[in-house]
Amino acid sequence: MRALQMKTPISQAFPFGLFNSAIQRRWKKPADTAQTRLENRTRDSQLDKLTANLQRLATVLQLQHLISKRRGPYVSVQIMSRWKNIVGLNTGMGEFLRKYPHIFEIFTHPVKRNQCCRVSRRMLDLMLEEEAAVKECELDAVRRVKKLLMMSVSGTLRVHTLWLIRRELGLPENFRDSVLAKYCDDFKLVDLETVELVRRDEDEDLGVAQVEIWREREYTEKWLSEFETKYAFPINLPTGFKIECGFREKLKNWQRLQYLKPYERKDVVWVQNCGGIQRFEKRAVAILHELLSLTTEKMVVVERLSHFRKDFCMKVNVRELLLKHPGIFYISTRGDTQMVFLREASRKGCLIEPNPVYVVRRKMLDLLLLGQRHSREPNIESKEESDNVVVDEDVGVDVDVGGPRDGDWVIPILDNFDDNLHEISDSSVQELSNYSENKNSRTEYKLQF
Numbered sequence: 001m002r003a004l005q006m007k008t009p010i011s012q013a014f015p016f017g018l019f020n021s022a023i024q025r026r027w028k029k030p031a032d033t034a035q036t037r038l039e040n041r042t043r044d045s046q047l048d049k050l051t052a053n054l055q056r057l058a059t060v061l062q063l064q065h066l067i068s069k070r071r072g073p074y075v076s077v078q079i080m081s082r083w084k085n086i087v088g089l090n091t092g093m094g095e096f097l098r099k100y101p102h103i104f105e106i107f108t109h110p111v112k113r114n115q116c117c118r119v120s121r122r123m124l125d126l127m128l129e130e131e132a133a134v135k136e137c138e139l140d141a142v143r144r145v146k147k148l149l150m151m152s153v154s155g156t157l158r159v160h161t162l163w164l165i166r167r168e169l170g171l172p173e174n175f176r177d178s179v180l181a182k183y184c185d186d187f188k189l190v191d192l193e194t195v196e197l198v199r200r201d202e203d204e205d206l207g208v209a210q211v212e213i214w215r216e217r218e219y220t221e222k223w224l225s226e227f228e229t230k231y232a233f234p235i236n237l238p239t240g241f242k243i244e245c246g247f248r249e250k251l252k253n254w255q256r257l258q259y260l261k262p263y264e265r266k267d268v269v270w271v272q273n274c275g276g277i278q279r280f281e282k283r284a285v286a287i288l289h290e291l292l293s294l295t296t297e298k299m300v301v302v303e304r305l306s307h308f309r310k311d312f313c314m315k316v317n318v319r320e321l322l323l324k325h326p327g328i329f330y331i332s333t334r335g336d337t338q339m340v341f342l343r344e345a346s347r348k349g350c351l352i353e354p355n356p357v358y359v360v361r362r363k364m365l366d367l368l369l370l371g372q373r374h375s376r377e378p379n380i381e382s383k384e385e386s387d388n389v390v391v392d393e394d395v396g397v398d399v400d401v402g403g404p405r406d407g408d409w410v411i412p413i414l415d416n417f418d419d420n421l422h423e424i425s426d427s428s429v430q431e432l433s434n435y436s437e438n439k440n441s442r443t444e445y446k447l448q449f
Helices: 002-007 034-040 045-068 077-087 093-099 121-136 138-151 159-164 175-180 210-221 247-256 276-294 302-312 318-324 356-369 380-387 410-448
Strands: 104-108 115-119 156-158 187-191 194-197 299-301 329-332 339-342 389-391 398-400
Touching (some): 077 093, 077 115, 121 138, 138 194, 138 276, 156 159, 159 175, 159 302, 210 276, 276 299, 276 302, 276 339, 299 302
Antiparallel strands (some): 187 194, 389 398
């Protein structure tokens, strides 16, 4: 028993308190992982709110896609309730549809007498406008795909990888046949799942990254030295970010660090000395920065970035790398998916330099945010009453065609009011004369005494 008692640790035998405060006690070092950095990061309320709204818009578009697959233009609400798990709703389908009357119209079927739903005319017009904007900006989308292929080490990309970010790149649903097959001089399908760039060095502007334009503007307009801007990135720290000791010096040294730029054709070597790891990570930051700048809304789902690791030779943890640079990227965890934003491209939840595709999608989001506001139908009875009134052109006044007018009920009240007014005036005169007589009699009585 004594041996067992001696083996028990001191912390359990003597709990930490006032009388044993001199006893040394070990404390565990707090873990510093990607998950803890994600939980303890400085939040951006505007981008978080935008992410939540975009999640709802994605659910609405998914429902519209399921409705379009049906034969008719409408679907019963009972059938749509089966899509609850497919879409990922936590509420009832009918409750969700009634939240957005500007997008979904619920009506009763004239024959079956059940509740049915269809997409509103305004939403359909916006979807047609989006298709027209995507078709109009087709050359810009081709340019984006070519720049992605130029960043690839082998000059090839999988078609499935492009399909995952087709909406972010402004590509149509059938881009494989409508874009890749149409521009056969620029793209070549090696097999059914791989696309390759045919001509690479024809256009020199394709090899210029978006951050290079910013560096040139900083060098010419702000008169900064080339040593400070040659390898620098725009830094926009979030509001409330806590700057620790030594952070500014580390950031300044990182901005001056040289790296292999995304469009340079060299063998990527991960050297573990002389800052080789930092240069390799900075090259990955430049690739992610360029990828986000090529998207239409300057954001993309974090999970989809992992599909580019092999093609772009990024042997790093993408999410951890994004969390290391809060002044360049921001990860929002609202909803089921994690969304990464390019901080320099947005201000107060909106793009600084919008494009036609973004403008149309923003209209869809504004229609979603209307909710149940301005959804009441106009009063039909007041319109029918106004139709009964005709303006006489000669006199210039309203003439009643039929039915009572709005001011007819006032006339009998005024007639009764005149009669009552005469009675009240007669009675009031008599009361005043009696009051004056009584007052005179009182004054005479006082004078006698």
